[in-house]
Amino acid sequence: WRARTNYEVLQYVIMKWTFACLIGVLTGLVALLINLAVENIAGAKLLITLKLLQSNRYVLAGLLLTGINLVLVLFSSVLCVYFGPAAAGSGIPEVKAYLNGIDAPEILAPNTLVVKILGSIGAVSAGLCVGKEGPLVHIGACIASLLGQGGSKRYHLRWKWLQVFKKDKDRRDLVTCGAAAGVAGAFKAPVGGVLFALEEASSWWRSSLLWRTFFTSAVVAVVLRIGSMLCKEGKCGLFGAGGLILFDVSDVVVGFSLLDFLPVVVLGVSGGIIGSIFNKLSSRTCVFYSHYLHKKGSLAKVMLACFVALVTSIFCLCLPALGHCRPCPHEALMANECPSYGRTGNFKKFNCEAGHYNDLASLLFTTNDDAIRNLFSTNTPQEYHYASVLIFLVETFLLTLMTYGIAVPSGLFIPVILNGASFGRLVGILMSASHNLKLDEGLYAVLGAAAFLGGSMRMTVSLCVILLELTNNLSMLPLVMLVLLISKTVGDIFNKGLYDIHVRLKGFPLLESHSEPFMHQLTAADALKNPLVKMARVEKVGVIMDILRNTRHNAFPVIDFSSPPGKPVFCGLVLRSHLLVLLKHKAFQPRRDSSLDILKLFSGFDFAKPGSGKGMVIDNIEVSSEEDGMYIDMYPITNASPYTVLETMSLAKAYTLFRQLGLRHLCVMPKTPQDEPILGILTRHDFVPENLLTLYPYLKHKATKVPRLSSFLA
């Protein structure tokens, strides 16, 4: 069942591209759905509140806004806590971990998908300081993973065509496509999506994967375009006005002199510093939440989410009082755009007199997307007082920190952009006050957003392209590149990227692409920890059952004791899951030497790895005492070509082999002929630096000797 016929190859190819297309279509539709729901719910909420405010019913407006927000967050967090705990947070660390080869089935389970969609709608509509972008990446990955399951036994979906994806690699490829589709759908940035999937999400790059993710992203782009064309006709409620996020700054011609580079460098450096501080504080908050609050049970989680919603609502209602009432600019007044009574628009009246607007309310009393749009708005110098922007910056920074870690789906892109944009705008306002530079204040906001993103998330090319596609202005390219390079470099001096930190916090045994320096001091044999459990080529069923029950290993070396007496031969590896299949179907032979053609009993699909869920477990398999005495011949299910290293191999080199080829088991062979033909099996956990340092604490000194510099070495 390892060789494939022409027909199967064709089937595989067709399904591969069909699935890539389906992922695009579905993710695109979900992106539309979320945007539609958020725009309508949040829009209706804001419209009603604004109307009440206009008729001076302040208390009622405040209570209503707070009430709606609390209900939305309650809905979202209850779903999250009780039905899909894996849906909390951004989801990008989870996708990253999965693509690194970590098998945590609940990460991409169907319930996670549903909770993520609904919870994300709730949390974003409630005006929390969260984005829908990270969750969309997770959603795309979930959709991809579900498609790659190969049908479901429970729902009797066992069409053979669905089952062509048998290998982890195939599923990972699909999930990579899903992640790309998520970003493409979230930001309307197809090329950015591809680059994000490859730079940040995936651990193994291939050119051919590039092409497939590109295709998926293109499909998403087409779906979104068709969707917005339909919505332009006004059938989507409040959606048409705000629409899919696109912070267009293409109406400015970017002329910049060499003098402009100075503020750009300042932005980059400060973005890197503040970004790394943000990373530090964010990880502290998460640790605090999980250590002190989440221990108290599910209810505490829900309460925390509601508390954050309350604080957010109060900020949104009270802070505008600190804003500045400014007269409407002439043109906006003429065009009847100031103050704007609608949901969107740069100018909110709030408590100001006619013909004036409250600048802080314009930022606070709106959705996050619109706030960013207002900050990015070009050709509007002097729109905001610097104090208002500063207040907004502090408010957002605090809320972002408070919010990430509570039990709702919460993306980090939009909050970070919000922080960065207000910081950038602030710098822009101060610059334009003191000098006469050419750059628009709105462009400063864009560059500020780039600086914060670079300083916190530490991506480069993908962020650059996403920002360009978002702002639709290619002439910003050199400046955006410069800011990203500086802020990432500065940030890297202090700590790791935001997603890496959260991967560690969640305890995923992620393998970096490079070995740690101290691994050069160890050999492969040094890392062996688990006692080796071997099986004979033909083994008694009872023995196998005992081994499977009493160990948690997933692979066992098969040894042939028969041939030259006293010289056992290593045959290969047999997987627990394959053994379980044989046990379940009772593919036993009565005597040691009777031969049973196992391959005739099974098809390749029977041995396919289940996509999610735990698969079979040994406890569900019953074997009679009579069968206990029968035999299983492992030969047909043995992987005769496992990757091997010699015991004296440097651990760093073994790590490279393990990581680059994405292995699950690496056999350690003796260098000189010994009684044992194999010394042990290395698995992912044996390579995790923390575990190794626990074994060899004296290496800790070496490990931390060049702590941050080593990251440059990559």
Place this chain on the structure above:
Amino acid sequence: WRARTNYEVLQYVIMKWTFACLIGVLTGLVALLINLAVENIAGAKLLITLKLLQSNRYVLAGLLLTGINLVLVLFSSVLCVYFGPAAAGSGIPEVKAYLNGIDAPEILAPNTLVVKILGSIGAVSAGLCVGKEGPLVHIGACIASLLGQGGSKRYHLRWKWLQVFKKDKDRRDLVTCGAAAGVAGAFKAPVGGVLFALEEASSWWRSSLLWRTFFTSAVVAVVLRIGSMLCKEGKCGLFGAGGLILFDVSDVVVGFSLLDFLPVVVLGVSGGIIGSIFNKLSSRTCVFYSHYLHKKGSLAKVMLACFVALVTSIFCLCLPALGHCRPCPHEALMANECPSYGRTGNFKKFNCEAGHYNDLASLLFTTNDDAIRNLFSTNTPQEYHYASVLIFLVETFLLTLMTYGIAVPSGLFIPVILNGASFGRLVGILMSASHNLKLDEGLYAVLGAAAFLGGSMRMTVSLCVILLELTNNLSMLPLVMLVLLISKTVGDIFNKGLYDIHVRLKGFPLLESHSEPFMHQLTAADALKNPLVKMARVEKVGVIMDILRNTRHNAFPVIDFSSPPGKPVFCGLVLRSHLLVLLKHKAFQPRRDSSLDILKLFSGFDFAKPGSGKGMVIDNIEVSSEEDGMYIDMYPITNASPYTVLETMSLAKAYTLFRQLGLRHLCVMPKTPQDEPILGILTRHDFVPENLLTLYPYLKHKATKVPRLSSFLA
């Protein structure tokens, strides 16, 4: 000398980024230089000829143009044939081969660099159907490679800081940066450059490399921007007007309906078909040239180049007679732009009467860059008669085929774009005649160029981004993506990408990222061909000399025969180059058991691999007969952790290991203890599919069974 101190790490990091920056600056400057030279030489040539034509001195004009072209091509091809044969052609296949791990020192040698720069200027100015883009990639790679040499003994450049790059991997990283810088400089497309380097050029992707190439590209972008700012002040002769290529179509708002998708699909499909036909014909032409003409010696090569130049000149002079005289459009007439007498401009008068222009002359009688600009020109419907565009298409197609393969530096991007753009414009003219579609004729030309590029070069994301950066219009994105996807898919059905074909033609043993299906039928032991030549741990100098003289192996297994008698132990691999260092410095010990601390005699730099050039050879080393009887202890220079596979390992898996980790030697170990502790060493040549099929001809059937489908499997 394997462990690194903090200081060395810092040194390494600083040099890494300094070099990345230097590569950017130098490549940017060379790009400016080439553009400047081409614009001025070709511009002056065309201006003089046009002036002669205006005063009706046709014959003189024709002779002058032909003469100048011949001289330029003669200069270029003589340089190429006699001083730098590796500089002929595009250079991208060479860079690709180098980055795949193929060691061909002359590819990136200094003479190649110089010839490539000068030859490229000559060939492009002569109006040949070649581009300067491919050569610029090669130039960037050469610059990077030279920087990575670690100084030069000949010129006494032995500053220690220059020598931090000792490994192949470091040099490959630099060359990847160079390739990115080349594209960034050629197309003014920094992001496109990064993607090109990663998608097409490099064989091993890493996120960290992404960041470094991104930095280099950003530096190039800044250099180009400063350069064009200086040139705008008019100090660069004719350069200011044409400038760096940028085929701006941003003045069109791309509105397209679903109906427009149909012609786009047509363009994609036909682009894929014609692209693959082009690939086929191009490889045939190259084979013809190298089999029949180039065998006749250097002079024949020069003659061929001159012949092509002659044909090009004649086409350029005579074909406009077939063009159509059309009246100038009103606005252009008013603005005094039609007919244009300058070098650039959409409308050339040629033989037409006043107030009219010859549409074919507007395409032919100009530089390639300007011709593309004219084809891409938007908001100019009805500018060209369809017959004129058709003639131009046929002419360019023939010239492109004729030209690639002659002995001048010749990029393929611009010719392919030229073909595609004229094809697209033709489709656009026909479409706008029969229907009333919304797309501009100029945009059709852009999409046509995308279709041809995709159909011939088979890149996706990088081409997409390069085209977007070139045309400066992000709203084209969905259409460009679609065209590229279709044309690449269609093209892949018929044959491989253009660069892959030329890599094969040049005989580079490129290892694809995937193993061939037939390799599953073989084991690692099956691929062993070379008889194994072993060395003892302490070996006589005479024996070593004999072995090095009589074999061409680059690595030898070191066997310890001493420990338990009769049970030899495999110690590791020793490299020929390291042995030569010991031999040259006569690090011998008089007796087998006397111990000499070799490590004290040498520093790590002594063992560093020379960047280009052949390094040491055994013939230059003299050993006296007395020394012949002395001993060398290999232990200190033995690599004790070589990667190994068991003899029964599937060859496909061994291939994956070899290719993914970028190895040069892979040891094959016996499965059961035997007399021999190691069976053999696999090298790159053992894995090349053609070589394997020669050994096992009966597998040929299997190998070609799923010939093209397998490429989808990636």
